Amino acid sequence: MTDLPKVNLKELKKQKELNFKQRLEFIDKYSDWLDKTPNKKWSKQQKAMIDINKPLKLSSPAGKYNIKKKD
Amino acid sequence: MEIKIIDNIYYINNKLITELDTLVIDFISVLDKYNIKYVIISGYVAILFGRSRNSEDVDLFIEKINYNTFEKIWIELCNDFECIIEDNMKDAFYEYLNQGLPLRFSKKCTFIPNMEIKTPKDELDIWSLRNRKEIRLNNNHKIYISPLELQIAYKLYLSSEKDIEDAKHLYNRFKNKLDNKLLNYFVKELKVTIKFRKYLL
Numbered sequence: 001m002t003d004l005p006k007v008n009l010k011e012l013k014k015q016k017e018l019n020f021k022q023r024l025e026f027i028d029k030y031s032d033w034l035d036k037t038p039n040k041k042w043s044k045q046q047k048a049m050i051d052i053n054k055p056l057k058l059s060s061p062a063g064k065y066n067i068k069k070k071d
Numbered sequence: 072m073e074i075k076i077i078d079n080i081y082y083i084n085n086k087l088i089t090e091l092d093t094l095v096i097d098f099i100s101v102l103d104k105y106n107i108k109y110v111i112i113s114g115y116v117a118i119l120f121g122r123s124r125n126s127e128d129v130d131l132f133i134e135k136i137n138y139n140t141f142e143k144i145w146i147e148l149c150n151d152f153e154c155i156i157e158d159n160m161k162d163a164f165y166e167y168l169n170q171g172l173p174l175r176f177s178k179k180c181t182f183i184p185n186m187e188i189k190t191p192k193d194e195l196d197i198w199s200l201r202n203r204k205e206i207r208l209n210n211n212h213k214i215y216i217s218p219l220e221l222q223i224a225y226k227l228y229l230s231s232e233k234d235i236e237d238a239k240h241l242y243n244r245f246k247n248k249l250d251n252k253l254l255n256y257f258v259k260e261l262k263v264t265i266k267f268r269k270y271l272l
Contacts, residue, residue, distance in 0.1 A: 031243035034072040034121050043087040050089040050125045055181035062155045062182045
């Protein structure tokens, strides 16, 4: 294995913290938008986002794959 | 976002119902039918109030019930749901719910999202069930959730990035409507004062 990147954990930690800070800032911005947006409008966007992950039906009951406590 | 709070009931109207909302509404309609007291405690509370994320499960506490009652809800749930943890009704009750272990129910032939039910274990759980808040969704569906003051502090206690974001979302939504004494109590008791100041204020 050649040319593998060096991992800079200190830098990654900094980036992770910055990313989280930016996500919290987004929540504030999103909150401001929610404040002035009617329920019908914001929920339309939320529905589009949530329902895109509409549950996929399995070919047989999911219970068939039960992982029981006693196993 | 328009939320009206009248007589301690939160009214959310004109919300488009998502698949996740439908899962919750269908599940709790069975609990309501048999007058089983429940409270939703999970990230779904933040999602119900507009948070821009999805969830693979919805957590709720139900009051302790006997086997006869459990049998009734199990049979009723089996019309539309399946228990993905245990398919034997007796084992589901005696080896899981009655032992304080959670059960997960999903719509038939799906794994996710699912409803995770458990019985209250400690004083906080019992308090949240006793003091649950009523939501009226689109003037049609009644949904009971944990008091927001506890929900916010508890999310900070759990403290994953997702949980802190949920707490921030709920705090932003309701900061002028919260019972600050109650919120401070839970923040102090759960020892999340520093996180509260750092992330929410």
